[in-house]
Amino acid sequence: MGIFLCVLGLSALLGLVGCSAHADPAAEAPPPANIVPGADPSLFTVDHPEQFPLAAAVERPSTSELVVTGTVTPDVARNVPVVSLASGRVVAIHARLGDTVQKGQLLLTIRSDDVAGGFDAYRKAVADELLARKQLNRAVDLYAHGGIAQQDLEVAQDTADDAKVTLETATEHLRLLGNDPDKPMGMVDIVAPTTGVITDQEVTNAATVQAYSSPSPFTISDISSVWIVCDVYENDLPTVRLGDTAEITLNAYPGRPFKGNVSNIGAVLDPSIRTTKVRIEVQNPGMMRLGMFARATFRGQATEMHTIVPASAVLRMHDRDFVFVPSPDKKFRRVEVVSGDVLTENTNLQEIKSGLKPGQQVVTNALVLDHVLAQ
Numbered sequence: 001m002g003i004f005l006c007v008l009g010l011s012a013l014l015g016l017v018g019c020s021a022h023a024d025p026a027a028e029a030p031p032p033a034n035i036v037p038g039a040d041p042s043l044f045t046v047d048h049p050e051q052f053p054l055a056a057a058v059e060r061p062s063t064s065e066l067v068v069t070g071t072v073t074p075d076v077a078r079n080v081p082v083v084s085l086a087s088g089r090v091v092a093i094h095a096r097l098g099d100t101v102q103k104g105q106l107l108l109t110i111r112s113d114d115v116a117g118g119f120d121a122y123r124k125a126v127a128d129e130l131l132a133r134k135q136l137n138r139a140v141d142l143y144a145h146g147g148i149a150q151q152d153l154e155v156a157q158d159t160a161d162d163a164k165v166t167l168e169t170a171t172e173h174l175r176l177l178g179n180d181p182d183k184p185m186g187m188v189d190i191v192a193p194t195t196g197v198i199t200d201q202e203v204t205n206a207a208t209v210q211a212y213s214s215p216s217p218f219t220i221s222d223i224s225s226v227w228i229v230c231d232v233y234e235n236d237l238p239t240v241r242l243g244d245t246a247e248i249t250l251n252a253y254p255g256r257p258f259k260g261n262v263s264n265i266g267a268v269l270d271p272s273i274r275t276t277k278v279r280i281e282v283q284n285p286g287m288m289r290l291g292m293f294a295r296a297t298f299r300g301q302a303t304e305m306h307t308i309v310p311a312s313a314v315l316r317m318h319d320r321d322f323v324f325v326p327s328p329d330k331k332f333r334r335v336e337v338v339s340g341d342v343l344t345e346n347t348n349l350q351e352i353k354s355g356l357k358p359g360q361q362v363v364t365n366a367l368v369l370d371h372v373l374a375q
Contacts, residue, residue: 042334044373049330052363059358060308065299065341066239068278070230072250072292074199074221075281081216084209086177086188088112097201101192101220108190108217110209118174119184125167132156132163196220199290226284228260230296231275240265240298246280247297250288258282260296306340307358311350314339315366323356324363324370332369 046052088110095107139156142148174181178189200219203209209217228248232240240262248258260282269276280296282288314337315322321339324332340351356362363369 040333043327043331044334045329045331046369046372047330049326049332052324052332052365052369054326054361055310055313055364057307057309057352057356057358057360057362059305061305065297066232066236067295067297068230068232068236070228070278070280070294070296072288072290072294073227073229074223074290075225075227078196078222078225079199080194080196080220080222081214082107082190082193082218082220083216084108084110084188084190084211084213086110086112086114086209087211088114088188088209090203090205090207090209091187093203093205095192095198095218097198099198101196101198103192103195105192106189107192108203108209110188110190111186112177112188114211115174115177115179115184115186115188118170118177118179119181122167122170122174122181125163125170129160129163129167132160136160190217192218192220194220194222196222197290221290223284223288223290226282226288226290227263228280228282228294228296230278230280230294231270231273232265232278234269234274234276237265237276240278244298247299248280248282249295249297251293251295253287256287258285258288262298307352307356308343308349309352309356309362310364311342311348312365312367313362314350314352315370322366323352324366325356326361326363332363 090108091111092109093107094109095101095105101107136156136159139148139153143150143153171181174184178187179185197220198218199221200215201217202215203217228246242262242265244262246260246262248260250256250258260280262278263281264277264279266276266278278296309323313323315324315334321337322334323337325335327333335355337355338353340353343349343351
């Protein structure tokens, strides 16, 4: 009897285990979590919102601006090479790179064999001219007495004329070399052909100079008018047009703006950085030096509408800009915006490019509110 009861109990237990193996899994799953949304981190509650004055953002028309960097370079049309008319060895240099020189000022002295060659040609031309003149006088006398024909007289006249031209040429050559035909020195002085600044020097003491060679010993630049050469990105090219006025600011003189005009827009893009060269012609008041860094501001022809707020309403944090706008129940919301330039005619106002619409109210002093919220 006891054995039967044990077997019966064991069968019942096995049945319960089998039933539990076929039970619904969903019935055994835990209940879903109750998610409670957290607080809005951009929303702040203050006890006395009336302590923070508000101002309405307004819409204002303005022209688009493009600011690029560039360098001061010489106007190549005002670069004058100093050409030596003789070859020889340098014996004295009277000017240096960077000097301001006047037209006719002595720059260089060289010892040249060209003077000896020129003097030799001059002396031969003198002798030939003297002989041709004597022959012409004799031909005139013979023709007058019927000793020669008119054709012979004309030949003598032509020979005398040629000899005179050759003598004048030889004389002028010596004078161009800076020598007196009666007292040749063997030295050649090279003078400045124009007034300006020496912007390139390719000669040193005891160096050899070749006549009409390139590069020339010196280059003189008239920097009364200079170029500002800027790099403009491909996408910004529609903003720039020939003849447009640009405002130039030098890094060395940030408070002294200059006006210039766009005279050339490059036809070729740099394939690596996708920029082209834009040339601006500027009158140099005397303070611009070649190689100086400059900023050029181009103002577009089209008028755009921009949102304007007090400059103090913009809070700069972590390289981003924010403003505070009022919300119900004594709250303020911090809104991220993209700010533009501070208006030059009124430094208390600033442009907002995006993130805020005209008519929305903002806290006029965002820094004070941010300080109170941080406490």
